[in-house]
Amino acid sequence: MENKLILSKEAKKDYLQKLSKRCIKILYLIEDEGKGINKGAADDYIVGQLFEVNSANILFDGELIDVIVKLNGIRDYSNQPYNLIRKQVFETKGIIDHLLKTL
Secondary structure (H helix, E strand, C coil): CCCCCCCHHHHHHHHHHHHHHHHHHHHHHHHHHHHHCCCCCCHHHHHHHHHHHHHHHHHHCCCHHHHHHHHHHCCHHHHCCCCHHHHHHHHHHHEEEEHHHHH
């Protein structure tokens, strides 16, 4: 028999609220890099978020796939116009906020 960790509804809400805020932090880190501050910090942060969200996706029964895909695309921020990355970050936040409302 397999042991499966289950998150409560409240724990899922708390996680999604924090994840939504962490998405916005990506924009601040990218803006800082544009000013020459903390080079590479945004990429490191996005990779960390991808690692975490990938794990959380199991606990959310696959509901975070769209977030993982968006974050993976955002990771290519240095080769894309800032306004496109900003749009993708806000779409990611929108997906998270929608999941939060459905709980």
